[in-house]
Amino acid sequence: MSSKHLPLWEVFIRSRRGLDHKHIGSLHAADASQAMQSARDTYTRRQEGVSIWVVRSSDIHASQFEDDSAFFDPAADKVYRHPTFYDVPEELKL
Amino acid sequence: MADTSTPDALSRFEQTIAAEEKIEPRDWMPDKYRLNLLRQISQHAHSEVVGQLPEGNWIGRAPSLRRKAILLAKVQDEAGHGLYLYSAAETLGVAREEMLDDLLSGKAKYASIFNYPTLSWADVGAIGWLVDGAAIVNQISLCRTSYGPYARAMVRICKEESFHQRQGFEIMQTLAAGSADQKAMAQDALNRWWWPSLMMFGPHDAESAHTQQSMQWKIKRQSNDELRQKFVDQTAGQAAHIGLVIPDPELKWNEGRGHYDFGPIDWDEFNRVLAGHGPCNRARLAARRAAHADGEWVRDAMLAHAEKQRARATDAAA
Numbered sequence: 001m002s003s004k005h006l007p008l009w010e011v012f013i014r015s016r017r018g019l020d021h022k023h024i025g026s027l028h029a030a031d032a033s034q035a036m037q038s039a040r041d042t043y044t045r046r047q048e049g050v051s052i053w054v055v056r057s058s059d060i061h062a063s064q065f066e067d068d069s070a071f072f073d074p075a076a077d078k079v080y081r082h083p084t085f086y087d088v089p090e091e092l093k094l
Numbered sequence: 095m096a097d098t099s100t101p102d103a104l105s106r107f108e109q110t111i112a113a114e115e116k117i118e119p120r121d122w123m124p125d126k127y128r129l130n131l132l133r134q135i136s137q138h139a140h141s142e143v144v145g146q147l148p149e150g151n152w153i154g155r156a157p158s159l160r161r162k163a164i165l166l167a168k169v170q171d172e173a174g175h176g177l178y179l180y181s182a183a184e185t186l187g188v189a190r191e192e193m194l195d196d197l198l199s200g201k202a203k204y205a206s207i208f209n210y211p212t213l214s215w216a217d218v219g220a221i222g223w224l225v226d227g228a229a230i231v232n233q234i235s236l237c238r239t240s241y242g243p244y245a246r247a248m249v250r251i252c253k254e255e256s257f258h259q260r261q262g263f264e265i266m267q268t269l270a271a272g273s274a275d276q277k278a279m280a281q282d283a284l285n286r287w288w289w290p291s292l293m294m295f296g297p298h299d300a301e302s303a304h305t306q307q308s309m310q311w312k313i314k315r316q317s318n319d320e321l322r323q324k325f326v327d328q329t330a331g332q333a334a335h336i337g338l339v340i341p342d343p344e345l346k347w348n349e350g351r352g353h354y355d356f357g358p359i360d361w362d363e364f365n366r367v368l369a370g371h372g373p374c375n376r377a378r379l380a381a382r383r384a385a386h387a388d389g390e391w392v393r394d395a396m397l398a399h400a401e402k403q404r405a406r407a408t409d410a411a412a
Binding site for chain 2: 014016017018020051078080081082083085086087088089091092093094
């Protein structure tokens with residue numbers, strides 16, 4: 001019996017043309033083509049997708065939860081980036 | 095997925111388009127479709143990037159902190175829109191560096207309106223109101239383009255663009271309600287930006303080199319003239335609301351057509367500017383080239399830093 005673990009892969013599915021691929025879950029597989037087949041069998045048994053991406057989980061770099069506030073706060077006080085900040089009569093269609 | 099031009103692949107491509115479905119990057123597509131898209135998306139990206147320059151001219155001279163923060167945010171958005179579009183173009187198999195080289199060498203085009211100067215603060219208002227207004231009319235239509243990555247970029251851009259037009263209109267509204275001098279400044283800006291804004295939609299349909307094929311492939315969903323008319327119709331009321339006069343004696347509501355009629359566009363001017371002889375063509379490209387050259391040490395430093403981090407990680411592991 002092998003003592004090696006199969007690496008983890010993240011699966012992204014495009015549910016139909018025109019939409020972005022969306023993360024749907026993960027699975028274990030030895031290489032990309034196995035991951036692709038498993039993804040098909042695991043996540044698209046009911047025609048949930050027209051395209052699949054698989055990415056090694058270790059290749060994904062995520063923002064750190066502890067840094068959340070320092071990372072995202074600068075956008076919080078810039079209300080002028082939203083169209084609702086400007087007072088324009090509705091009928092002018094701006 | 096077919097990788098050669100078989101009749102099967104072509105008919106599948108055509109069926110996808112006919113069914114109002116999107117073409118995605120790994121689908122087979124005719125070379126001309128790919129090239130047509132590349133030309134349009136990269137030109138669009140270049141326009142976002144060069145479009146930062148006329149407004150950037152006024153960031154340091156904005157009349158208040160509020161206006162300055164807004165203008166900074168807007169110009170930052172334009173840079174972001176350039177990035178979305180370059181990314182969409184890259185899915186067609188062309189490297190970003192290649193597109194940038196084409197821009198800097200003068201081979202690629204960008205919206206000719208950015209070759210006009212921003213002479214007063216009111217020009218910042220006129221650009222937001224008219225130039226972004228015209229861009230939005232075009233971009234809303236392009237949210238339905240047949241190429242998936244382009245359509246998705248357009249949706250994101252349209253969401254962000256709405257504030258651009260409103261902040262510009264607000265500047266014009268404020269100036270128009272101000273002193274006689276301020277109102278005159280707003281009117282002068284409108285006078286100078288009106289016709290170039292109408293030219294942004296490109297030549298009349300009958301003279302447009304790419305329209306027919308682009309419409310057939312649903313890259314473009316509405317013709318230049320349709321979009322131009324839409325822009326005139328919505329802008330006429332906005333100008334009237336703030337008491338400014340659109341510089342076209344022939345502009346008049348046509349009850350029968352249900353649209354505004356408007357006067358002839360000076361296509362000689364359009365062609366002159368497009369050919370490189372507008373007031374600021376050379377200055378814009380020179381500024382882009384200088385910015386690219388001045389940024390080289392930053393790009394080098396990023397690579398050197400990453401290399402150092404890699405070397406350290408390797409040392410630590412050894």
